[in-house]
Amino acid sequence: MFGLNKKDSALLLLVAILTMMAPFILNPFPTDSGLAQFNAGYPDLMQRFVIFGIFAIGFNILFGLTGYLSFGHAAFLGVGSYSAVWMFKLLSMNILPAVILSVIIAGLFALVIGYVSLRRSGIYFSILTLAFAQMSFALAYSVLTPITNGETGLQLNLDDARILDPVNDSGSLPVTSLFGLEMRSSFDLAVGPWDFTFSVGYYVCAIFLLLAFYLAIRIFRSPFGMMLRAIKSNQQRLNYTGLNPRPYTLAAFVISGMYAGLAGGLLASMDPLAGAERMQWTASGEVVLMTILGGVGTLIGPVLGAGLIKYFENIFSKINDTVLHGWFSFLPDGIEDFLVTIIHPFVGKGWHLTLGIIFMLVVTFLPGGLVEGGQRIARLFRGKKTKDGADGAKTEPAE
Amino acid sequence: MDGIILQILNGLDKGSAYALIALGLTLIFGTLGVVNFAHGALFMIGAFCAVFVQRLLNLSFETVDPGKTDFLGNPSMVKTPYIESWFGHDIGSAIIDWSVPLAVLFSIPVMILIGFVMERGLIKHFYKREHADQILVTFGLAIVLQEVIKAFYGANPIQTPAPEALSGIATLADGIVYPVWRIVYFCFATVIIGGVFAFLRFTTFGMVVRAGMEDRETVGLLGINIDRRFTIMFGIAAAVAGMAGVMYGPINAPNYHMGMDFLVLSFVVVVVGGMGSLPGAVAAGFLLGILESFASTTWATTTIPGINQIIIYLVAIIILLTRPRGLLGKKGVME
Numbered sequence: 001m002f003g004l005n006k007k008d009s010a011l012l013l014l015v016a017i018l019t020m021m022a023p024f025i026l027n028p029f030p031t032d033s034g035l036a037q038f039n040a041g042y043p044d045l046m047q048r049f050v051i052f053g054i055f056a057i058g059f060n061i062l063f064g065l066t067g068y069l070s071f072g073h074a075a076f077l078g079v080g081s082y083s084a085v086w087m088f089k090l091l092s093m094n095i096l097p098a099v100i101l102s103v104i105i106a107g108l109f110a111l112v113i114g115y116v117s118l119r120r121s122g123i124y125f126s127i128l129t130l131a132f133a134q135m136s137f138a139l140a141y142s143v144l145t146p147i148t149n150g151e152t153g154l155q156l157n158l159d160d161a162r163i164l165d166p167v168n169d170s171g172s173l174p175v176t177s178l179f180g181l182e183m184r185s186s187f188d189l190a191v192g193p194w195d196f197t198f199s200v201g202y203y204v205c206a207i208f209l210l211l212a213f214y215l216a217i218r219i220f221r222s223p224f225g226m227m228l229r230a231i232k233s234n235q236q237r238l239n240y241t242g243l244n245p246r247p248y249t250l251a252a253f254v255i256s257g258m259y260a261g262l263a264g265g266l267l268a269s270m271d272p273l274a275g276a277e278r279m280q281w282t283a284s285g286e287v288v289l290m291t292i293l294g295g296v297g298t299l300i301g302p303v304l305g306a307g308l309i310k311y312f313e314n315i316f317s318k319i320n321d322t323v324l325h326g327w328f329s330f331l332p333d334g335i336e337d338f339l340v341t342i343i344h345p346f347v348g349k350g351w352h353l354t355l356g357i358i359f360m361l362v363v364t365f366l367p368g369g370l371v372e373g374g375q376r377i378a379r380l381f382r383g384k385k386t387k388d389g390a391d392g393a394k395t396e397p398a399e
Numbered sequence: 400m401d402g403i404i405l406q407i408l409n410g411l412d413k414g415s416a417y418a419l420i421a422l423g424l425t426l427i428f429g430t431l432g433v434v435n436f437a438h439g440a441l442f443m444i445g446a447f448c449a450v451f452v453q454r455l456l457n458l459s460f461e462t463v464d465p466g467k468t469d470f471l472g473n474p475s476m477v478k479t480p481y482i483e484s485w486f487g488h489d490i491g492s493a494i495i496d497w498s499v500p501l502a503v504l505f506s507i508p509v510m511i512l513i514g515f516v517m518e519r520g521l522i523k524h525f526y527k528r529e530h531a532d533q534i535l536v537t538f539g540l541a542i543v544l545q546e547v548i549k550a551f552y553g554a555n556p557i558q559t560p561a562p563e564a565l566s567g568i569a570t571l572a573d574g575i576v577y578p579v580w581r582i583v584y585f586c587f588a589t590v591i592i593g594g595v596f597a598f599l600r601f602t603t604f605g606m607v608v609r610a611g612m613e614d615r616e617t618v619g620l621l622g623i624n625i626d627r628r629f630t631i632m633f634g635i636a637a638a639v640a641g642m643a644g645v646m647y648g649p650i651n652a653p654n655y656h657m658g659m660d661f662l663v664l665s666f667v668v669v670v671v672g673g674m675g676s677l678p679g680a681v682a683a684g685f686l687l688g689i690l691e692s693f694a695s696t697t698w699a700t701t702t703i704p705g706i707n708q709i710i711i712y713l714v715a716i717i718i719l720l721t722r723p724r725g726l727l728g729k730k731g732v733m734e
Contacts, residue, residue: 116720123534130666138705138712141708352542353542357543359539360543
């Protein structure tokens with residue numbers, strides 16, 4: 001299918017089904033049950049899942065294939081957001097030109113930053129990208145205020161030009177759309193106690209995710225992808241064979257910057273504002289966490305990691321003491337209080353702690369992330385019989 | 400002229416903090432070959448040692464003040480710190496006043512212990528793995544440490560004031576006035592840096608460590624347990640970061656993410672100074688601190704807008720591209 005082999009087609013199909021059915025899959029609990037707060041099937045969060053999935057897929061093309069660890073990738077996301085919002089302000093509320101521009105601008109940024117940073121490798125590369133991202137962040141916050149609107153963040157105004165759109169005299173801000181299809185419009189489906197929301201914005205993002213995922217598979221399986229892996233495994237040998245690795249790494253850097261720009265443009269399309277904090281290095285750190293947690297160098301890993309972290313951030317962080325008491329209410333009072341006291345620091349506002357611990361455990365024991373974990377479990381169940389086959393077929397976990 | 404001296408002074412105290420953290424980072428990198436992203440968290444824990452000591456000294460019991468009532472007519476309560484009741488009012492309040500310098504003493508064993516636990520418990524297992532893995536696991540550790548501190552002390556900055564005698568403003572010369580504590584911080588940093596260098600240069604232990612930094616294998620073959628010495632150096636590096644944090648409290652109230660803010664800059668400092676070079680780290684720390692303070696003058700910001708925000712990164716980029724080894728970096732270290 002689409003020039004993919006059987007295994008990759010199956011993977012693409014799986015992702016397609018997962019994303020298309022996400023409103024069902026992420027809403028497993030009836031709305032009136034106590035577990036309803038674990039439902040992640042509301043449009044805002046689902047959009048974040050797929051947008052950060054795109055971001056992480058792009059980051060993985062650079063880090064997973066070439067091994068270059070960039071600590072400044074959020075800069076491209078931020079640049080993408082800014083350019084998209086500017087398109088909404090100047091041209092039209094249609095998201096298509098906005099997304100296209102954000103990809104192009106982010107790509108240009110990545111070209112410049114990559115050209116300079118890729119002259120060094122290893123930790124120096126990480127520091128250089130970090131320095132560039134921090135510089136962009138600091139400038140966006142202070143001097144570039146005419147373009148970025150500084151601390152407030154770039155927002156839409158009633159008196160923006162929007163030359164392609166009809167004159168807006170409704171007195172309220174226009175909303176983003178795709179040829180008239182409003183991003184925030186949605187369709188509710190109530191099946192018994194369940195409540196499913198299908199949002200236009202989510203499905204637009206999901207289609208972009210599928211395209212991005214398909215492109216990533218093609219890159220992974222292409223001769224170009226092989227070259228990138230060669231750079232990772234032994235750059236020196238590559239040099240000795242007379243190949244110059246830099247054009248390849250630069251291409252990978254630009255592609256992954258464009259992915260980040262796409263993610264930024266989509267973020268702005270769903271909610272048309274852009275702030276400098278999207279470029280801060282903590283945001284760059286987050287995408288590193290996502291990719292590692294999911295599985296570096298694997299195709300589906302980054303998407304899983306992005307989903308996991310965003311789920312933690314939005315759902316896990318809402319578990320408070322009352323909820324915990326509710327869970328353990330069947331236990332005697334003393335034990336109940338004891339358990340709540342123990343669990344309390346790890347949930348709610350402390351979700352970062354859990355995330356940090358999980359991350360450390362994954363880096364230490366499961367360098368291939370969730371994907372490797374899944375493979376190990378699968379191998380355990382399949383037993384020794386198919387072990388050799390499983391070994392041969394597994395995707396290379398990155399060191 | 401006065402302006403220039405003032406800017407240099409301004410740069411020196413920020414530079415001292417950079418230099419101290421960068422020194423610790425380089426010690427760890429030079430001995431163990433580990434890129435420690437959790438070093439900023441150690442700095443932050445040091446600052447919270449000061450908070451802890453301050454809270455400990457201020458533990459107090461309440462007694463009824465017989466003479467007074469509050470506005471509701473209840474007898475008003477008077478808080479007396481235990482320290483004051485034990486040592487008398489004068490000595491007790493003096494001890495409380497000097498809580499930050501006392502916290503330095505307290506922080507040394509605590510930080511060395513934390514360093515040992517970190518090295519033996521976690522980082523030991525990462526010697527043989529790639530630098531990227533070391534960065535990632537210590538990055539995770541930094542998040543965890545930060546969250547633990549946040550769980551205990553909350554997200555707001557907590558003031559740790561300097562002793563009254565050292566918190567005023569000194570007149571250094573005509574027209575140059577400067578906060579005393581910042582001068583103290585600079586002197587303190589100089590002493591610590593000098594101490595570390597002297598320790599490495601003039602003691603047998605330091606000699607062995609330096610030999611181990613040059614050629615670990617040979618030192619091991621000579622029958623010296625170099626791993627244990629490197630662990631001790633890790634503890635010392637942690638203590639240096641911790642003390643830097645304690646003393647920085649009065650300048651900037653400690654909060655749980657101060658470590659990360661400093662860490663990013665300190666890494667830039669280390670790279671500018673040259674990976675693995677101790678004098679380079681110290682020199683680059685002071686240099687970048689001073690450059691940053693000069694870039695914040697009105698003259699600089701009007702000439703090139705925003706220069707104060709990006710000067711450090713800009714310098715780092717230029718240095719990395721023109722002098723790949725950094726200012727004083729040795730040949731063959733992580734090139």
